[in-house]
Amino acid sequence: MKRSPDALWDQITQIVDALSNAMPTTRENARTALLIEVQAAVDGARLPPHLKSDPVARREIAAQVVRVLEAKDQAHLREWRRRVRHGDEPSSWGTFLRVVIAQQAILYDHRRRR
DSSP states (O other), X not given: OOOOHHHHHHHHHHHHHHHTOSOHHHHHHHHHHXXXXXHHHHHHSOOOHHHHTOXXXXXXXXXXXXXXXXXXXXXXXXXXXXXXXXXXXXXXXXXXXXXXXXXHHHHHHHHHHO
């Protein structure tokens, strides 16, 4: 079942806001929800065929995307959320995630080929 853009938007902003919550349980639940969202986005992303057909590669790319989003106290997520709130050149969640996924897929592929 496909979610409406508004429902997705609400869910994503709640996840991003919950990641900065002081309560460990709330943060862990938000991290799990973020991983599910990222894994679904990676599974649906345009990836080279050799990565698209490899479930281990997709899972590792998703894990790396989450690590990047969580790095430096969620700096990327906080900056995306700030830009959205203030209308300062905001990008949609999908666009933001596609860029990070593409970057991490390229890095994963380079590491794998070494």
